[in-house]
Amino acid sequence: MTWWRQRRTYIVIIALTTCIIGGTMGGILFYQAQLKANAIPAGDKMLKTSQHAPVSYSPVLEWEKDVNAVFYEVEFFTSLPFFLDAESESTAAVYRTRRVYQNRYNPPLQEFAKDVLGKRPIYWRVRSMDFDGNPMTPFTAPAELWTSPDIAPMNAPLLVTEYSGKNGTVLLYPVYHWVQQAGAKSYEVALYHENPQVNENAQPFATLFADMAELYDPSPRPLVNGFYWRVLSFDQNGNVLGTWSEPQYYKVSPLDKWEVGVLGDSISHGGGHFSFGPADFEFSYLTYLNFPAVNLSQSGDTAQMTRDRFDKDVLPFKPHYLLIMTGSNSLRAGEDPQVVIDCLKEIQRKCLENNIAPILMTLPMVNPESIQHIFKEETAPDYAQRFDAVNRFIRTQVYIDTAAVFTYQNNKLPVKYALDGLHPDANGKKLMAEKINAVWPQVKAMADKMLVDYQNEY
Numbered sequence: 001m002t003w004w005r006q007r008r009t010y011i012v013i014i015a016l017t018t019c020i021i022g023g024t025m026g027g028i029l030f031y032q033a034q035l036k037a038n039a040i041p042a043g044d045k046m047l048k049t050s051q052h053a054p055v056s057y058s059p060v061l062e063w064e065k066d067v068n069a070v071f072y073e074v075e076f077f078t079s080l081p082f083f084l085d086a087e088s089e090s091t092a093a094v095y096r097t098r099r100v101y102q103n104r105y106n107p108p109l110q111e112f113a114k115d116v117l118g119k120r121p122i123y124w125r126v127r128s129m130d131f132d133g134n135p136m137t138p139f140t141a142p143a144e145l146w147t148s149p150d151i152a153p154m155n156a157p158l159l160v161t162e163y164s165g166k167n168g169t170v171l172l173y174p175v176y177h178w179v180q181q182a183g184a185k186s187y188e189v190a191l192y193h194e195n196p197q198v199n200e201n202a203q204p205f206a207t208l209f210a211d212m213a214e215l216y217d218p219s220p221r222p223l224v225n226g227f228y229w230r231v232l233s234f235d236q237n238g239n240v241l242g243t244w245s246e247p248q249y250y251k252v253s254p255l256d257k258w259e260v261g262v263l264g265d266s267i268s269h270g271g272g273h274f275s276f277g278p279a280d281f282e283f284s285y286l287t288y289l290n291f292p293a294v295n296l297s298q299s300g301d302t303a304q305m306t307r308d309r310f311d312k313d314v315l316p317f318k319p320h321y322l323l324i325m326t327g328s329n330s331l332r333a334g335e336d337p338q339v340v341i342d343c344l345k346e347i348q349r350k351c352l353e354n355n356i357a358p359i360l361m362t363l364p365m366v367n368p369e370s371i372q373h374i375f376k377e378e379t380a381p382d383y384a385q386r387f388d389a390v391n392r393f394i395r396t397q398v399y400i401d402t403a404a405v406f407t408y409q410n411n412k413l414p415v416k417y418a419l420d421g422l423h424p425d426a427n428g429k430k431l432m433a434e435k436i437n438a439v440w441p442q443v444k445a446m447a448d449k450m451l452v453d454y455q456n457e458y
Contacts, residue, residue, distance in 0.1 A: 045103070046143065049121075054146040057109055057117050058153030060179055061124065061145075065103040067282050067426045069128035069136060070274050070419070072100040076107065077123040077142065078116045086138035098129065101275045102213075106154050108182040109147070117147045131274055131374065131419065155242040157181055157213070157231040161279045163250050168287030171295045172220045172252050172313060173269065176229060177279040180213040184233035184241050189215055192228045197247050214277055216299060222316050226251030254316040258294040261319035262286060263306060263347070264326045266299035267364070272423035274374055282426040288433030290440070294319065302335070303327040303343035310350050321447055322351055323436070325361040325402065327390055328422065332366050334380035337389035344394070352454040357447035361436075362391045362403035364428075367412040370421025384411035398446045400439055405431040 046063045049055050061074070075093040084090055095112040097105075113122050121144040128136040158179040163169050176189050190196075190204035205227075208215055221227060228249055233241040262268050268285070270278030278299070281287045286295055296313050298305070306326040314322065324347055327340040344360060351358035365387055368379035380386060391403055406417055406428065413421060417428040424432065 046140070047145075049144060049146040051121075051146050054148040054151065056151040056153040057147050057149060058106060058155075058182065059109075059145070059147070060154055060158055061105045061107065061126075063103050063126055063140065065280075065282075066128045066137070067273065067276070067280075070101075070131045071098060071129050072103070072105075072126050073098045073129050073135070073139075074100055074105055074107070074124060074126045075139070076112065078113055080123055080142060084142065086141075087135070098133070100126075102160070102177075102179070104158070104160065104179045106158075106179055106182045118149050121146050154179075154181060157184070157187065157233055157245040159231065159245055159248045161248065162281075163248075165251075166287075167289055167292060168270070168281045168284040168295070170252055170292075171269070171278060171297075172222060172317075173278075173298045174217045174221055174229075174250055174252075175270075175278045176208075176210075176215045176217065176231070177277065178213050178231050178245065181233045181241055183235055184213075185236045186211050186234045186238070187213070187215070188232045188234070190230055190232070190244075191221075192230075192247070193223075193225070195228050195247055195249075196230065196244075214279070216277070220298075220313050221250065222252055222254050222313075224253050224255050226253065252294065254318070256294075258292070258317055258319045260291060260293040260321045260323065261296050261314060261317055262293050262323045262325075263310075263314060264297040264324065264361075265301035265306065265329055266297070267328060267423055268297035268323075268325050269295065269299045270297075271299070272425045272429070273419045283423075283429055285424075285429040285432040285436070288430050288437075290437045293323070300329070301326055302330045302333075303340040304330070307343040307346050310347055314350075314356070315354060318354060319356060321357045321359060321444060323359050323361060323400070324348075325363065328363050328366065328387075331363070331386040331390065332368075332371070332379045332383050332422070335386070337386045340390050341393045344390075348397070352451060355451065355455075357444075357451045358398065359443055359447050360394045360397050360399040362394050362399060362401050363387055364403045364406055364418075364424065365408050365411055365413045367415065367418065367421030369412070370415055370419065372421075374420040375422075398443065398450050400436055400443055402432045402435055405435045 047061050074097055076095040077092060078094050081090060081092040109117060116122055123142040124145055125139040125142045127139040130136050160179055161177040187210045189208040191206040192202050192204050194202050196202040226249055228247040230247040231245045235241045270284035272283045276283045286293050294317060303326050330340050348358045371377055371379055406413060418424045
């Protein structure tokens with residue numbers, strides 16, 4: 001694939017100062033790096049250690065998130081090579097992995113650096129990779145990893161979902177996300193009405209299971225008092241690995257009187273670029289809105305599924321305005337456009353009957369080649385005509401033209417906006433939010449008028 005952006009390249013030769021390895025070896029390391037415009041920045045998140053500020057034998061490495069990466073490659077060294085190329089894998093690495101799908105990693109140091117732990121530094125570096133396994137950035141400069149047996153090791157999953165209540169972070173259908181423990185193969189996610197750390201006798205009201213460090217909750221969780229969730233790891237034989245994670249609080253309450261709700265499928269639920277989910281809020285257009293909104297969307301929805309869960313998921317919140325975008329999954333699978341239009345009309349009717357002002361949003365085109373490459377799924381050959389038919393209807397209603405923010409090539413959503421051909425990436429979600437923000441005052445007024453006219457008529 002050659003879909004990634006062409007980047008300006010600067011060649012810098014960095015001469016690092018003399019490095020003493022284990023007190024017995026010295027030398028000058030020459031680190032040649034081609035620094036590219038989208039290289040991973042060191043930033044404040046890059047884990048920094050020293051002999052006087054070590055980490056445990058089982059630490060969590062962290063670095064700046066790269067929203068253009070699909071995964072990361074991490075290399076480890078027990079001593080620094082005399083020459084290390086930032087553009088290439090090193091044969092001197094004692095351990096290398098590409099199974100890192102977030103900007104945090106718990107390395108199995110005991111497996112490859114047991115003799116070094118607590119005695120001298122290990123070195124590590126990381127780079128971003130694309131979907132096809134090609135480097136997108138050079139490796140970062142090697143970082144020292146000093147360890148100590150006196151520091152407690154990672155013994156439980158580390159929860160990383162930050163549901164703070166800010167824009168884009170309030171989801172009716174939560175997505176749980178954590179850092180995988182080294183050696184973990186499966187997980188149990190338990191939900192509680194009270195903090196299980198405070199009340200050790202607390203029993204979960206729901207238990208979910210996952211085989212990766214992320215879980216989409218299949219059920220809505222509109223609990224007035226919120227809930228707590230935590231995760232337990234298991235090894236390949238099904239044995240408990242370590243202990244329960246620290247619990248995290250989560251709240252999406254209808255009593256919070258949300259003025260705006262968003263109803264739709266995965267495009268609105270969040271995520272994109274293959275490896276980013278709704279818990280990566282850069283990939284939610286709600287994050288960039290100028291006003292708060294509760295996210296009532298669910299990944300995987302067809303138009304019929306969105307329509308059928310309206311009473312259960314929308315009416316408890318009863319927002320004054322409801323932004324509606326659904327039908328992409330239906331149309332790309334070959335559904336009759338009229339079926340999608342009828343579903344949208346039914347959602348509009350339900351809104352108006354319940355004093356909710358509906359605002360439809362046009363559907364961005366998809367890219368069949370990208371969908372096939374990423375998901376191995378076929379797209380209806382006449383998808384463009386199907387999307388056009390539905391969008392023509394939407395443009396006769398109270399609507400926001402979110403599809404028009406993209407420049408299409410032969411009716412295809414360009415890869416620069418959506419790697420997988422379906423879900424706009426962070427840059428695409430920003431464009432959608434900018435459109436919504438720009439027309440919001442006028443569209444609100446039109447929606448209010450539509451609601452008043454309906455009430456006067458009925």
